[in-house]
Amino acid sequence: xxxxxxxxxxxxxxxxxxxxxxxxxxxxxxxAPVAYAIRNATIVPVVGPRVTGGTIVLRNGRxxxxxxxxxxxxxxxxxxxTGLFVYPGLIDSGTRLGLxxxxxxxxxxxxxxxxxxxxxxxxxxxxxxxxxxxxxxxxNGVTTAITSARGGVIAGQAALxxxxxxxxxxxxxxxxxxxxxxFPRIRSGRRFGGEGSQQxxxxxxxxxxxxxxxxxxxxxxxxxxxxxxxxxxxxxxGTQEVSLPxxxxxxxxxxxxxxxxxxxxxxxxRGALAIADSFRLRVILRGARFAWRLADTLAARRxxxxxxxxxxSPGDGDPYDAIYAYPGVLARAGVKIAFQTDNASDSRNxxxxxxxxxxxxxxxxxxxxxxxxxxxxxxxxxxxxGSLEVGKVANVIVTTGDPLDARTQMRHIFxxxxxxxxxxxxxxxxxxxxxxxxx
Amino acid sequence: MNTTRTxxxxxxxxxxxxxxxxxxxxxxxxxxxxxxAQQPARPAAQPAAPAVAPPAQAPAAAPQAxxxxxxxxxxxxxxLVAITNATILTASHGTIERGTIVIRDGRIAEIGTNxxxxxxxxxxxxTGKYVMPGxxxSHAHTALEAVNEGSxxxxxxxxxxxxxRQDGGGIYRELAGGVTTIQVYHGSANTIGGQSSTLKLRYGxxxxxxxxxxxxxxxxFALGENVRQTNYQPQPGQPRxxxxxxxxxxxxxxDAFTRAQAYRREWQAYETARRAVRRGQxxxxxxxxxxxxxxxxxxxxxxxxxxxxxxxxxEMLMMMGVARDFGFRVASFEHGLEGYKIGNELAAAGTGVSxxxxxxxxxxxxxxxxxxxxxxxxxxGVVVSINSDSDERSRRLYQEAAKTVHYGxxxxxxxxxxxxxxxxxQLGIDSRVGSIDVGKDADLAIFNGHPFAxxxxxxxxxxxxxxxxxxxxxxTLENLIEQMxxxxxRQGGRPVTSAGGAQ
Numbered sequence: 001x002x003x004x005x006x007x008x009x010x011x012x013x014x015x016x017x018x019x020x021x022x023x024x025x026x027x028x029x030x031x032a033p034v035a036y037a038i039r040n041a042t043i044v045p046v047v048g049p050r051v052t053g054g055t056i057v058l059r060n061g062r063x064x065x066x067x068x069x070x071x072x073x074x075x076x077x078x079x080x081x082t083g084l085f086v087y088p089g090l091i092d093s094g095t096r097l098g099l100x101x102x103x104x105x106x107x108x109x110x111x112x113x114x115x116x117x118x119x120x121x122x123x124x125x126x127x128x129x130x131x132x133x134x135x136x137x138x139x140n141g142v143t144t145a146i147t148s149a150r151g152g153v154i155a156g157q158a159a160l161x162x163x164x165x166x167x168x169x170x171x172x173x174x175x176x177x178x179x180x181x182x183f184p185r186i187r188s189g190r191r192f193g194g195e196g197s198q199q200x201x202x203x204x205x206x207x208x209x210x211x212x213x214x215x216x217x218x219x220x221x222x223x224x225x226x227x228x229x230x231x232x233x234x235x236x237x238g239t240q241e242v243s244l245p246x247x248x249x250x251x252x253x254x255x256x257x258x259x260x261x262x263x264x265x266x267x268x269x270r271g272a273l274a275i276a277d278s279f280r281l282r283v284i285l286r287g288a289r290f291a292w293r294l295a296d297t298l299a300a301r302r303x304x305x306x307x308x309x310x311x312x313s314p315g316d317g318d319p320y321d322a323i324y325a326y327p328g329v330l331a332r333a334g335v336k337i338a339f340q341t342d343n344a345s346d347s348r349n350x351x352x353x354x355x356x357x358x359x360x361x362x363x364x365x366x367x368x369x370x371x372x373x374x375x376x377x378x379x380x381x382x383x384x385x386g387s388l389e390v391g392k393v394a395n396v397i398v399t400t401g402d403p404l405d406a407r408t409q410m411r412h413i414f415x416x417x418x419x420x421x422x423x424x425x426x427x428x429x430x431x432x433x434x435x436x437x438x439x
Numbered sequence: 440m441n442t443t444r445t446x447x448x449x450x451x452x453x454x455x456x457x458x459x460x461x462x463x464x465x466x467x468x469x470x471x472x473x474x475x476a477q478q479p480a481r482p483a484a485q486p487a488a489p490a491v492a493p494p495a496q497a498p499a500a501a502p503q504a505x506x507x508x509x510x511x512x513x514x515x516x517x518x519l520v521a522i523t524n525a526t527i528l529t530a531s532h533g534t535i536e537r538g539t540i541v542i543r544d545g546r547i548a549e550i551g552t553n554x555x556x557x558x559x560x561x562x563x564x565x566t567g568k569y570v571m572p573g574x575x576x577s578h579a580h581t582a583l584e585a586v587n588e589g590s591x592x593x594x595x596x597x598x599x600x601x602x603x604r605q606d607g608g609g610i611y612r613e614l615a616g617g618v619t620t621i622q623v624y625h626g627s628a629n630t631i632g633g634q635s636s637t638l639k640l641r642y643g644x645x646x647x648x649x650x651x652x653x654x655x656x657x658x659x660f661a662l663g664e665n666v667r668q669t670n671y672q673p674q675p676g677q678p679r680x681x682x683x684x685x686x687x688x689x690x691x692x693x694d695a696f697t698r699a700q701a702y703r704r705e706w707q708a709y710e711t712a713r714r715a716v717r718r719g720q721x722x723x724x725x726x727x728x729x730x731x732x733x734x735x736x737x738x739x740x741x742x743x744x745x746x747x748x749x750x751x752x753x754e755m756l757m758m759m760g761v762a763r764d765f766g767f768r769v770a771s772f773e774h775g776l777e778g779y780k781i782g783n784e785l786a787a788a789g790t791g792v793s794x795x796x797x798x799x800x801x802x803x804x805x806x807x808x809x810x811x812x813x814x815x816x817x818x819x820g821v822v823v824s825i826n827s828d829s830d831e832r833s834r835r836l837y838q839e840a841a842k843t844v845h846y847g848x849x850x851x852x853x854x855x856x857x858x859x860x861x862x863x864x865q866l867g868i869d870s871r872v873g874s875i876d877v878g879k880d881a882d883l884a885i886f887n888g889h890p891f892a893x894x895x896x897x898x899x900x901x902x903x904x905x906x907x908x909x910x911x912x913x914x915t916l917e918n919l920i921e922q923m924x925x926x927x928x929r930q931g932g933r934p935v936t937s938a939g940g941a942q
Contacts, residue, residue: 316608
């Protein structure tokens with residue numbers, strides 16, 4: 001963040017809080033203005049053509065107007081967008097935001113529950129709105145994210161959250177965005193230093209088989225539970241003992257809640273699709289670094305894939321560019337893709353994950369869609385998120401250029417129409433030590 | 440080589456000599472024009488006492504090519520190469536548009552816009568391409584069979600060059616990310632981890648050809664949580680290892696250097712006594728060689744560089760205090776995530792920092808890390824580089840460098856230097872690599888666009904003027920998919936699964 005940007009942001013924040021500021025004179029209370037207008041900017045709505053010299057008006061958390069011939073309302077705080085670009089806020093489709101602070105410190109990681117089956121765990125209730133990591137992520141343009149637990153087979157419900165709010169509930173876009181299921185896999189025990197505790201291949205394969213059988217059994221039970229529940233609701237006599245995990249599985253079995261299947265290999269993808277077919281589940285694949293081997297199948301079946309993180313190494317026997325290139329392969333085959341960072345602190349690098357894919361074959365326009373409108377469609381919120389259109393939630397980023405370019409600066413970030421202060425942990429420390437006298 | 444002064448034990452000298460001969464036979468046989476291997480030894484910028492004897496001492500006449508003992512996937516380069524009509528990011532003197540670089544015998548011979556392509560040169564068309572100096576990753580663990588000798592907190596006797604391997608993937612993928620030189624270190628489990636090596640990523644050649652001949656010697660130190668083993672659970676029955684605190688780490692350092700000083704005096708006394716021996720008199724007995732203290736003596740005498748893994752500001756100040764008391768300079772702090780807090784002190788001590796672009800929050804000592812660290816330290820006059828510490832991050836260091844523009848507002852030239860000239864300075868190899876200047880090794884990365892632009896990728900990577908990575912002939916995912924389509928047409932609509940493994 002350069003100095004000019006910092007000052008403009010500071011001025012903006014000051015205007016919001018200072019009782020003698022412009023805002024105070026215009027509004028009846030010293031609260032934030034209700035409307036913002038970004039004027040004379042290049043607007044990239046993602047849906048539809050870009051508008052040069054355009055204006056976008058944000059009011060009451062929504063986009064009130066956007067286009068070339070928009071009149072700036074009299075009560076709006078005006079931001080000069082000359083030379084700047086306006087995009088919808090970016091969506092990270094897989095994170096641990098709010099659940100992880102410092103992973104290696106005891107208590108710093110809140111994503112790994114005991115046991116293989118925890119469908120009744122909701123990530124949302126554990127999200128820390130005051131996480132020091134979240135402000136560092138949103139100032140890099142990520143305004144909305146999926147956050148979820150990991151581990152076991154069924155880890156629980158992921159939440160789609162906006163990255164600002166006083167409580168998790170306030171942040172929630174979708175309190176339950178999808179059931180996270182890790183397709184059973186052989187885990188590499190390799191650790192830093194080379195010598196890992198690699199369990200024997202046979203023992204691992206047996207464990208994978210056991211978990212896969214257990215998953216099928218669990219889904220079979222859930223299906224039966226849902227059927228009994230439906231019959232009881234339809235007036236059949238009898239009772240059913242309430243099981244919280246089974247209750248959590250009912251919307252999944254009914255196809256109301258998608259399953260986020262964590263997969264890597266082609267075999268795991270086939271396994272996941274077979275289970276989806278057996279139980280008629282709505283499936284979103286995540287990770288899926290070998291999905292390129294099934295690209296046509298996934299496209300034909302309209303299975304969306306959350307790709308990434310691309311900041312990852314392929315196996316030694318795989319093409320050197322496999323991880324960078326597979327998002328492009330999928331997109332060209334017609335698969336709807338979105339991106340994840342699978343991280344908390346690294347979520348701010350979402351756009352740079354995407355950039356690596358564009359260098360290896362992903363179309364730049366599709367790349368932008370993958371972290372905006374595609375993600376919104378996959379999560380079922382495209383009526384509210386993912387593009388700059390009238391009526392949509394005002395998650396808006398104002399930049400000096402292409403957000404995929406690491407040289408680009410973020411100038412203003414709005415979440416639900418409110419300006420995001422550039423005052424996270426990093427900015428505070430930067431200011432503090434930048435002011436240290438020389439010598 | 441004066442064995443007394445360099446402290447290289449006899450068995451190692453023998454092995455090194457044998458290794459050298461093998462190296463030369465192999466290189467000569469496989470590629471007669473391998474300029475890298477034939478570079479005459481040059482005095483290193485700073486401590487000059489290479490553990491491996493310089494190539495000039497190798498046999499003058501080696502077997503010629505004809506029946507190469509090694510199948511190398513890299514094409515031998517011509518002695519004369521020209522990259523034409525490219526945008527050249529020199530890292531030392533700005534950007535040259537539509538420029539040509541002429542390479543002779545592995546070195547950069549000419550650069551400019553009015554350079555004639557010599558007759559007979561192998562021409563690489565640089566139209567629309569960007570050429571930058573080969574990326575130098577000043578902190579890697581690639582190509583190592585083992586990383587930590589975690590038994591003791593002082594293991595200065597161990598050497599990464601003893602566990603080098605031409606690993607299948609890591610080196611190649613780094614080359615494919617434009618990296619040409621890496622500094623490989625031990626891990627950070629120990630206060631004094633071991634002797635590091637500077638490598639050129641000559642992928643496909645015998646492992647000995649990875650050495651960056653003539654690079655200064657290095658020793659890896661580590662401070663903080665990893666040494667304290669705060670994130671390490673000892674096995675049942677296993678005793679905890681000293682030290683557990685930063686105070687203990689300082690004590691271990693002072694103790695080691697105090698022992699090294701005494702050891703050095705012993706040898707000095709011996710040398711004095713030996714010189715005083717008259718003809719016919721018996722020679723005095725030499726002190727017992729101590730493999731652990733030899734490298735520390737080299738540090739004390741300025742013949743080996745100290746590279747110190749550290750995170751927090753106060754532990755860096757502590758280390759600089761130890762260095763001051765024992766009369767040496769810390770060449771670089773590795774990571775140095777809180778370096779921005781003590782830019783003044785670092786700059787005054789002439790100590791560089793090799794840091795991450797924005798990696799943070801993975802442990803408590805990385806909690807005050809800020810992505811503006813690199814730019815802020817540079818503002819205060821510290822020589823800053825951006826490193827990877829990971830095979831994965833190494834292959835996209837160009838993007839990591841671009842982040843210093845994003846955070847803290849470094850200029851693009853400055854950002855470029857953080858992965859080229861600056862790490863070269865920290866490693867004492869800046870007279871050889873790190874910028875596109877006449878006389879330097881022709882280590883270059885050719886991109887299809889500006890290295891910092893989002894759609895850019897590496898097309899070719901050259902080391903000593905030789906193309907070690909070429910995307911045109913590289914095994915890419917697209918090639919694999921194409922190959923699979925040709926070889927096995929679909930059966931019953933089920934996609935083929937022959938390649939790519941199950942991983």
